[in-house]
Amino acid sequence: MTTPSIVLTDCSFAWPDGSVVLERVSAAFGSGRTGLVGANGAGKSTLVRLLTGDLVPTRGNVSTTGPVDLLPQRFVRGPDHTVADLLGVRERLDALHAILGGDADPHHFDVVDDDWDIEARAIAALDEAGLELAVADLRRPVATLSGGQAVLTAVTGVRLRGLPIAVLDEPTNDLDRRSRGLLLDLVDRWRGTLVIVSHDRELLEHVDEIAELRDGSLRTFGGTWSAFEERLSIEHTAAERDLRSAEQVLRAERRQRVEAETTIARRAKAGEKSAASMPKILANARRNRAEATAGKLRSGHADAESRAREHVDAASRQVRNDDTVKLDLPNPGVPAARRLAEFTVRGRTTVLQGPERFAIVGANGMGKTTLLERLVGAADTRPHPLPGTDAKALTDRIGWLPQCREDLLDDDRTVLEHVAGVAPTVPTRDVRDALARLLVRGAVVDRPTRTLSGGERFRVALAGLILAQPSPQLLVLDEPTNDLDMATTDHLVDVLRAWRGGLVVVSHDELFLDRLRLDARLVLDTL
Numbered sequence: 468m469t470t471p472s473i474v475l476t477d478c479s480f481a482w483p484d485g486s487v488v489l490e491r492v493s494a495a496f497g498s499g500r501t502g503l504v505g506a507n508g509a510g511k512s513t514l515v516r517l518l519t520g521d522l523v524p525t526r527g528n529v530s531t532t533g534p535v536d537l538l539p540q541r542f543v544r545g546p547d548h549t550v551a552d553l554l555g556v557r558e559r560l561d562a563l564h565a566i567l568g569g570d571a572d573p574h575h576f577d578v579v580d581d582d583w584d585i586e587a588r589a590i591a592a593l594d595e596a597g598l599e600l601a602v603a604d605l606r607r608p609v610a611t612l613s614g615g616q617a618v619l620t621a622v623t624g625v626r627l628r629g630l631p632i633a634v635l636d637e638p639t640n641d642l643d644r645r646s647r648g649l650l651l652d653l654v655d656r657w658r659g660t661l662v663i664v665s666h667d668r669e670l671l672e673h674v675d676e677i678a679e680l681r682d683g684s685l686r687t688f689g690g691t692w693s694a695f696e697e698r699l700s701i702e703h704t705a706a707e708r709d710l711r712s713a714e715q716v717l718r719a720e721r722r723q724r725v726e727a728e729t730t731i732a733r734r735a736k737a738g739e740k741s742a743a744s745m746p747k748i749l750a751n752a753r754r755n756r757a758e759a760t761a762g763k764l765r766s767g768h769a770d771a772e773s774r775a776r777e778h779v780d781a782a783s784r785q786v787r788n789d790d791t792v793k794l795d796l797p798n799p800g801v802p803a804a805r806r807l808a809e810f811t812v813r814g815r816t817t818v819l820q821g822p823e824r825f826a827i828v829g830a831n832g833m834g835k836t837t838l839l840e841r842l843v844g845a846a847d848t849r850p851h852p853l854p855g856t857d858a859k860a861l862t863d864r865i866g867w868l869p870q871c872r873e874d875l876l877d878d879d880r881t882v883l884e885h886v887a888g889v890a891p892t893v894p895t896r897d898v899r900d901a902l903a904r905l906l907v908r909g910a911v912v913d914r915p916t917r918t919l920s921g922g923e924r925f926r927v928a929l930a931g932l933i934l935a936q937p938s939p940q941l942l943v944l945d946e947p948t949n950d951l952d953m954a955t956t957d958h959l960v961d962v963l964r965a966w967r968g969g970l971v972v973v974s975h976d977e978l979f980l981d982r983l984r985l986d987a988r989l990v991l992d993t994l
Contacts, residue, residue, distance in 0.1 A: 470498065470532070471495035471496060471497060471498070471532075472496055472497065472498045472531060472532045472533075472631070472632055472660035473495065473496035473518060473529070473530075473531050473532075473632065473660070473662070474494075474495045474496075474529070474530045474531075475489075475492050475493060475494045475495070475517075475527065475528075475529050475685065476493055476527050476528055476529075476530070477491050477492075477493055477526065477527035477528075478491070478492045478493070478517070478524045478526065478527035478528065478529060479491050479492070479524060479525050479526035479527055480510075480513060480517060480522065480524050480525050480526075481525050482910070482914065482918070484910040484913065484914060485910060486909070486910045486911060486914075487683055488510035488513045488514070488683065489510065489513075489514065489517075489524070489683055489684075489685070490683035490684065491526070491527070492527075492683070492684060492685045493527075494678065494685040494686070494687055495687070496660070496662060496676075496678060496687070497660075497675060497676055497687075498532075498659075498660050499660070499661070499674075499675035499676070500654065500657065500661045500662075500663065500673065500674040500675045500676075501660075501661070501662045501663070501674060501675065501676050501677070501678050501687070502663050502665060502670075502671040502674040502676070502677045502678070502691075502692065503515075503662055503663065503664045503665075503678050503680065504664075504665070504666070504671070504677060504678070504679050504680070504692075504695075505679055505680035505681055505952075506681070506952045506954065506955075507906070507920060507921075507922025507923055507926070507950070507951065507952045507955055508906060508907075508911070508920060508922065508923050509680045509681060509682075510680055510683075510920075511636075511664050511680055511920065512540065512636065512664070512920040512921070513920075514680060514685070515537065515539075515634055515636055515662075515664060517529050518531070518535055518632075518634060518662070519535045519537050519634065520535070531632055532631065532632070532660075533630065533631030533632055534630050534631065534632065535630065535632045535633070535634060536625050536628055536630040536632070536633045536634070537625075537633070537634045537636070538621050538622055538624075538625050538633070538634070538635045538636060538638060539636050540636045540637050540640070540920075540921040540950060541871075541921070542617075542621055544609045544610065544617060544871070545609075546608070546610060547608075548608070548609040548610075549605065549606050549607060549608055549609060550593075550604055550605050550606070550607045550609065550612070550620055551589070551605045551606065552609065553609060553617060553620045553621045553624055554589050554592075554593075554605070554620065554621075554623065554624035554627055555624045555625075555627070555628055556585055556586075556589050556605075556624070556627070558578055559578055559579055559582055559585050560585060560586060560589075560605065562574075562575040562576075562578035562579050563575075563579050563583070563585065563586065566579065586605070588627065589605060589627060590605070592623050592626065592627045593620070593623055595623075596619060596620075596622070596623040596626075596649055596653060597619075597645070597646075597649040598616065598619060598620060598623070612832070613641070613831040613832040613833075613835075613836070614640070614641030614831070614836065614870050614871075614946070615641040615642045615643050615646045615831030615832075615975070616646075616831050616832055617641075618638060618639075618640060618641050618642060618646075619642065619646050619649060619650060622635060622638055622650060622653060623653075626653060626657070629658075629659070630659070631659050631660060632659065632660040632661075632662070633657075633659065633660070633661050633662070634661075634662045634663075634664070635661070635662070635663045635664065635665075636664045636921075637664060637665055637666075637667075637921060637949065637950050638650060638663065638665070638670070639665065639667045639669075639670050640946065640949040640950065641831070641870065641946055641949065641975065642831070642975060643829075643830045643831045643975050644830075644975070644977075645830060645831075646831055647669070647670075647975070650670075651669070651670065651673055654670070654673045654674075655673055662678075666950075666951065666952050666953055666956070668692055668953075671691060671692035671695075672691045672692055672693060673691070674691060674692075675689070675690075676688060676689050676690065677690070677691070677692060677694075677695040679695070717776055720771045723771070724769065724771075796932075796933060796938075796942075796962055796965075796966050796968075797933065797938040798938075798967050799864070799938050799939060799940045799967060799968035800967075801821055801822060801940050801967060801968045801969065802821060803820070803821035803822070804820060804821060805820055805821055805862075805940070806818055806819075806820045806861045807819050807820060807821075807823075807860070807861055807862050807940060807941045807968075807969040808825075808842060808858065808859065808860050808861055808862075808941060808969065808971065809858070809859045809861060810825070810827075810838070810842075810857075810858050810989055811855065811856060811857045811858070812853070812855075812856050812989050812990075812991065813853060813854065813855045813856060814855035817987060817989060819941075819969050819971065819987075820969075821969070822966065822967045822968060822969065822970075823969055823970070823986040823987070824963070824969075824970040824972070824983055824984070824985050824986050824987075825969075825970065825971045825972070825985065825986060825987050825988070825989060826971075826972050826973070826974065826980050826983070826985050826987075826988045826989070827839065827971065827972070827973045827988075827989050827991065828973075828980070828988050828989070828990055828991070829990055829991035829992055830992070832852075833852070833853070833991040833992060834851050834852045834853055834856065834991055835945075835973045835991055836869075836870055836945055836973065837851050837852065838851060838856065838857075838858050838991070839858070839867075839869075839943055839945050839971065839973060840869075841857055841858045841859075842858035842859070842860055842943060842971065843860065843865055843867045843943055844860070845869075853991060856991070860941065862940045862941055864937055864938070864939045864940040864941065865939055865940075865941050865942075865943060866932040866935065866939030866941070866942045866943065867943045868925070868928055868929065868932070868942075868943070868944045868945065868947060869945050870945040870946045870949070870973075876916040876919075876924055876927065876928065877916065878915060878916055878917035879915060879917070880915065880916060881912070881913050881914060881915055881916070882902065882907060882911065882912050882913070882914060882916055882919070882927050883895070883898060883899070883902075883912045883913060885916055885927060885931070886898050886901070886902065886927065886930050886931050886934065889931040889934070889935065890931060890934035890935060890936065892936055893934045893936070897934070898930075898934065899912060901930045901933055901934055902926075902927070902930050905926040905927075905929065905930055906926065907923060907926055907927060907930070911923070920950065921949065921950025922950045922951050922952060922955065924950075925947070925949070925950060925951060926955075938968075939968065940968045940969060941968060941969040941970075941971065942963075942966065942968060942969070942970045942971070942972075943971045943972075944970070944971070944972045944973070944974075945972075945973045946973060946974055946975070947959065947972065947974065948974060948976045948979050956976075956979065960979065960982045960983060963983055964982075964983060964984060970983075
């Protein structure tokens with residue numbers, strides 16, 4: 468057996484408000500590829516921060532065999548950031564170019580160290596990843612990349628830096644089919660320890676083990692996602708069988724206790740009749756013996772029933788009954804003939820009206836997000852890269868969830884403050900109720916939004932749409948399944964299919980789109 472690369476020893480972590488994420492966890496990650504899974508809000512992002520040293524356990528410790536690199540869910544894509552920034556080589560490139568330009572500042576030589584071929588290695592890494600960027604494109608602004616191109620470039624940067632342990636947090640977000648294939652190939656060829664946080668079934672078929680975070684505990688299972696699912700199914704079946712058996716024993720013990728009470732009552736009544744003809748001292752002695760016997764009988768049956776109830780409780784805890792999102796979107800009252808949006812793709816115009824569902828599809832870089840931004844009138848809307856392509860909203864009641872959720876949430880505001888800010892007329896109790904239905908409850912409601920996972924951030928943003936007054940007539944969602952666990956994605960499909968307003972969605976999740984029963988797909992391509 469290989470030596471583990473990451474070891475958690477009696478590790479606990481709780482937020483200052485008392486919310487427990489880990490409770491005395493002892494576990495180890497192997498030196499290969501591990502898929503870290505768990506429901507939204509289970510604490511995967513917190514565990515990642517513990518692995519990278521960004522957070523310190525409140526109890527126990529985390530040890531690693533080397534430094535840890537991280538591709539976070541939310542990486543910086545500022546206006547001044549370039550491809551070199553995503554790769555993590557900009558400082559060395561700047562120093563190298565300064566030296567080549569004649570600047571002999573010793574600091575530049577310290578930064579470059581012995582990595583004189585960094586530019587060539589960066590280009591080679593991008594080419595190997597299938598991005599095919601020219602040398603000049605290392606200076607290309609990140610803002611000009613699609614979401615998928617940015618993610619794949621950032622993953623390439625992690626691989627280029629070559630630290631012994633790497634963590635990729637939801638790396639398939641925003642990737643089209645081709646890019647997903649390139650990522651899977653990178654994962655298969657990865658050198659060193661790799662931890663992948665993901666809800667992506669396809670990606671999880673490319674790992675060596677699964678680590679599941681659930682209810683504050685962490686368990687590891689050898690094999691891929693399908694093997695993990697099969698094992699869970701077997702465990703669940705066994706747990707339900709044990710629960711049924713324990714419940715049968717409890718029912719039997721209850722029947723025996725009732726029968727015993729009936730027998731005791733009958734004996735007591737018969738004893739009273741016979742005691743009437745006995746001397747008082749003899750009758751009292753007989754009554755005391757009968758009461759003592761009855762007490763022992765009651766105690767024995769009560770203990771047996773209590774043990775049976777404990778077995779039921781223990782068996783019940785082994786049955787996986789996870790909470791699920793309970794979401795109902797408001798009825799927007801949109802007539803079937805109401806025109807809500809107009810799309811022009813290469814000169815051909817299509818109108819969305821009434822409760823129709825449209826998808827915008829195409830490869831990374833084709834301008835899907837740009838088209839949505841033009842539809843909703845985003846402040847930084849830029850010209851569409853495809854000629855004769857544009858979008859126009861025909862209603863001002865739009866619910867907009869962008870690909871980058873950080874654009875919607877102020878990191879320094881609490882969850883409650885954010886939702887109350889977008890729904891100022893809604894009573895606080897109703898805000899809390901809506902968040903609870905989305906599994907954002909308890910102390911989490913009063914935490915800053917920067918502490919939330921990607922899935923939790925999506926649900927908080929969604930709560931704002933649900934409570935908006937007046938309710939939106941048109942929902943515009945950019946990659947809504949990013950960061951969502953499988954159960955929440957399933958429920959989101961049901962909700963959107965029942966939605967009686969217009970829907971425009973961008974997603975690379977083909978299964979998700981197929982399940983929505985779309986009215987139209989608008990394809991953006993170079994043809």
